[in-house]
Amino acid sequence: GATIGILGGGQLGRMLSVAASRLGFKTCVFEPDGDCPASHVSNYHVKADYDDPDALRSFAQAVDVVTYEFENIPTSALDIIETLRPIRPGREALRISQDRLTEKEFLTKLGLKTAPFAAVDNGDDLATALDQIGTPAILKTRRFGYDGKGQARIMTSGDAEQALAEMAGTPALLEGFVAFSHEVSVIAARAPDGSISCFDPGENVHQGGILRTTTVPARLNPTQRSDAVLLAANILNALDYVGVLGVELFVTPGELIVNEIAPRVHNSGHWTQNGCAVDQFEQHIRAVASWPLGDGRRHSDVVMENLIGSDVDRVRQIASEPHAALHLYGKAACKPGRKMGHVNRLKPGAS
Ligand code: ATP
Numbered sequence: 001g002a003t004i005g006i007l008g009g010g011q012l013g014r015m016l017s018v019a020a021s022r023l024g025f026k027t028c029v030f031e032p033d034g035d036c037p038a039s040h041v042s043n044y045h046v047k048a049d050y051d052d053p054d055a056l057r058s059f060a061q062a063v064d065v066v067t068y069e070f071e072n073i074p075t076s077a078l079d080i081i082e083t084l085r086p087i088r089p090g091r092e093a094l095r096i097s098q099d100r101l102t103e104k105e106f107l108t109k110l111g112l113k114t115a116p117f118a119a120v121d122n123g124d125d126l127a128t129a130l131d132q133i134g135t136p137a138i139l140k141t142r143r144f145g146y147d148g149k150g151q152a153r154i155m156t157s158g159d160a161e162q163a164l165a166e167m168a169g170t171p172a173l174l175e176g177f178v179a180f181s182h183e184v185s186v187i188a189a190r191a192p193d194g195s196i197s198c199f200d201p202g203e204n205v206h207q208g209g210i211l212r213t214t215t216v217p218a219r220l221n222p223t224q225r226s227d228a229v230l231l232a233a234n235i236l237n238a239l240d241y242v243g244v245l246g247v248e249l250f251v252t253p254g255e256l257i258v259n260e261i262a263p264r265v266h267n268s269g270h271w272t273q274n275g276c277a278v279d280q281f282e283q284h285i286r287a288v289a290s291w292p293l294g295d296g297r298r299h300s301d302v303v304m305e306n307l308i309g310s311d312v313d314r315v316r317q318i319a320s321e322p323h324a325a326l327h328l329y330g331k332a333a334c335k336p337g338r339k340m341g342h343v344n345r346l347k348p349g350a351s
């Protein structure tokens with residue numbers, strides 16, 4: 001059988017490995033950390049750094065196709081892998097999503113709405129950007145941000161200096177603050193033949209920049225629901241995308257505003273593990289392996305709760321709840337803010 005190569009050995013890589021294994025594939029994970037969540041469930045683990053060309057080459061040669069669980073893969077590593085094996089989703093999706101400025105320009109060109117934005121490299125840029133965009137606003141590093149890290153809120157122009165200091169000289173982006181009523185996301189998949197399957201949009205609640213819960217169905221009227229799915233399909237087609245993509249949206253009375261995209265399986269899609277016949281992880285594996293996409297229709301109402309840091313102390317209690325499916329990542333050390341697992345609570349008898 002074929003072997004799927006996965007760059008990154010965190011919980012997303014782990015759940016991709018499990019899904020691949022269920023379809024009869026072998027998996028090989030590339031990850032510097034020896035004791036990572038994915039290494040416990042995958043067939044092979046290349047424990048090496050992204051700046052090790054020999055390790056990258058032997059990893060690529062050991063697999064049939066390469067996918068990834070995070071978007072910040074160094075370009076130099078991709079350059080090496082690309083000469084040996086197909087990378088799915090493709091490099092254009094990575095290039096665009098690695099930089100918030102490139103991403104917002106791409107979305108704008110597609111005719112999609114984003115928060116107003118401006119590039120900020122220094123104090124002069126920030127002053128000009130604040131004149132244009134106004135307050136409140138958020139200054140974000142253009143690269144490497146996740147779970148709300150690398151962001152500073154600017155409530156009044158008096159906060160500007162402090163916010164700029166927090167960027168520590170790295171290129172940043174100022175975003176106008178969107179007065180949304182709630183946040184939703186669409187998890188969408190596209191196969192090499194161009195077929196598309198979107199999961200039902202989920203409603204997301206964040207706390208301190210970290211996803212706390214996802215609830216399906218989301219509060220959306222029929223127009224908003226079809227707009228959300230159509231705009232996700234628009235993005236997939238524009239990138240000639242293969243695999244699963246997460247699209248985070250702000251819901252406002254007038255329109256849906258795209259917050260960001262992630263070229264991978266997404267935390268807000270974890271509910272699909274217990275709410276659909278084929279979940280986001282299997283859908284991603286199917287797409288990258290050129291299988292037909294599976295049935296991603298939602299059969300149940302679900303609330304997904306992330307178990308973050310000491311939340312995991314409640315596992316035994318959660319384990320005995322009815323209608324609760326527990327997913328733990330096997331992480332040895334529990335730290336504040338660290339995602340340790342999640343629980344999908346099904347609404348009994350409803351769909
Ligand atoms: P992720 O872990 O999802 O990749 P991230 O670090 O890339 O997170 P964002 O998604 O940009 O962060 O922001 C995190 C959260 O902060 C959003 O889900 C939203 O709640 C809030 N937020 C971000 N940008 C804006 C904005 N322009 N207006 C209002 N709220 C925002």
Ligand code: MG
Pocket residue numbers: 145146147260
């Ligand atoms: Mg992000």
Ligand code: MG
Pocket residue numbers: 248259260
């Ligand atoms: Mg986000």
